[in-house]
Amino acid sequence: MALKWYTIVVDCRDAQAQARWWAEALDWVLVHDTEEEAVAVPRHALEEHEEGPVRDLETWMRRGQGLVFVPVPEGKTLKNRLHIDLAPHSSQDRDAEIQRLLDLGATRVDVGQDPEQVTWTVLADPEGNEFCVLSSRDS
Template sequence: MTSYVSHTTVDCADAYGLSRWWQAVLDYSEDPDDPNEPGHEECLIRSADGRHRLLFVEVPEPKRGKNRIHFDLRPAEGTRDEELARLTGLGATVVDDLRNPDGTGWVVLADPEGNEFCILRSEGELANRRS
């Protein structure tokens, strides 16, 4: 017998606002049978294939310190740097820039509530490096 991850839960102050932000970042959607609404204390979004789900749950405590778990994002198209520009345009902030002159590395970002995540190079960038 084994288990599987039903969804990943993100504690936050504004479940609706943060779910909408991540929905734009990941191109996820909400459940049409249970739409997210302003003021909801729990908001769920899911990938197009429904296999990955994120649940945003409002908690009274503010975020403190570094996340113990975080997302590593890889651009579905374009480059890491193009995706970095898109994400900062959506309101992400750069926490640490760990890019190297040879193109390797990543950038640590924070979402509007301070939850850290990383942006890696795209599969295309990785393939170009190997050839």
């Protein structure tokens, strides 16, 4: 038996702003937005969504993961111990995607990587959470 990876929870100062930022960055949609949490899921997950409980295990296991944003009083102080890797498809312009994220409010981050040696770019979201944009790929 296997458990389903259901969501990643992100602690943040402004859960609603972070959820909106990530939904825009990933072209996802917000499906829940309260003072206690905001949830973003892949757009295709809504298209495939069945009303009510999913009783079939195989269908339930195939559903994509979401991001849950919850407010916390403290700010980020250290490098993330867990981060998200994003990858453009080989048909996409990777540099244009990075610029789009920067235009949305991401920032470039130096976590010790040598830009001449690595094939990824480290960025941070508006609250400083690091993530990587990998090289383009098709698998």
